[in-house]
Amino acid sequence: MIDQLSVVPNAAASPFLKWAGGKRWLVSRGFPKPKAFNRLIEPFLGSAAIFFSLRPNQAILADINEELINLYRVIRDSPSEFEALLRSHHDQHSHDHYYAVRKQIIEDDLERAAKMLYLNRTCLNGLYRVNRHGKFNVPIGTKTSVLAAGENFENYSKILSIADIVCQDFEETIDLSGQGDFLFVDPPYTVKHNMNGFVKYNENIFSWDDQVRLAAALRRAGSRGAAILVTNADHESLRDLYRKDFSYASIGRQSILAGSAAHRGCTTEALFALNLEPFD
The missing domain is CATH 1.10.1020.10 (Adenine-specific Methyltransferase, Domain 2)
Structure with a gap:
């Protein structure tokens, strides 16, 4: 179970940004991570909750959203x-x-x-x-x-000063990883045969093909020795995609993406891990 894993304490710094799908809730629950790592890499940056909680000595923070990356660069510089x-x-x-x-x-x-x-x-x-x-x-x-x-x-500027902040496709970012890196990967939650296979991600389409491309890039990163934690939709199509090589756990949380509190309920998300301690 997830509570049997090594977990990190509550966030060392709070994100300055609110972002749909942000992982403040995961930070507060605790999440698996390597006992030691040299560099944190986030290819889907969002609110950077994991980065701010871990406060690594080195990081690559990336996203395809130009406005988001500009915000982080300006606050850093x-x-x-x-x-x-x-x-x-x-x-x-x-x-x-x-x-x-x-x-x-x-x-x-x-x-x-x-x-x-x-x-x-x-x-x-x-x-x-x-x-x-x-x-x-x-x-x-x-x-x-x-x-x-x-x-x-x-x-915030001092915390971000150790990071390379780049606007690029997730595969380019993941391909930079290797031994000694910790990849935290939080993509848009697209599932197979849902919404014709895609969801809107900024001005770009994040398709089921992108989910497949992501999983392949992560397997390559794992073969180079990177430790990997992925959050994704807790859906059969994603579990099948990561079934080989990755450990899996389902974790419950409160959903907050709704116009009123009355429409917010409980949901589950999937965690997939590679080159980390297994979930069980």
Whole structure:
């Protein structure tokens, strides 16, 4: 069972971003990891909950979402300037300001980053969703505070300073891994024969073929000696895909991706591990 494994303590730092499918809940439960590793690699970055909990000495943090990667780079490289812009949004926040910012087309990396986190913190349920033209289209939520009390982006910058932060396809990232690396892999939860085999992932399609490509890349990484933990949908098609080579466990959690608390319930997710202690 999962509680028989070596687990990590609660997060050493909390993520600054809310992200659909984020793994704060997994951090709070504890998750299997190598007893020692040299570098953490995350090919699907999201809120970086695992990175912030482990605080590794080296990391590759990657995602195909350009806006997401720009946000992490700006906070790493220009934290004080970023915080000043975010504070300006905090001071101006209103219904009109939200929608004015949402429709802005911004070229400057620093301003783009501040816009993204402002919208993330004030939109409905912290959801990141874009339309077919790649435009963020989530309505305003109920939160009125943009900056948390005592929030310190200089500290986030120091934590992120050890990381290479890259925008690229997951396979490119996984192919960088080898002996001494810990791969934490949290892809979009596509399953076979569901929604015609794909779900929307930013402006890109993450298909069942991508799930197959991901599993193949992870097996190659495992053969090079990387320790791997995968979270995915707890579905027969995924269990079949990872049945060979990987250990499996099902873990329950509370679902929070719904418009109202009344529609949020319990669900299970799958954990698949390679070159880690087995689940049983």
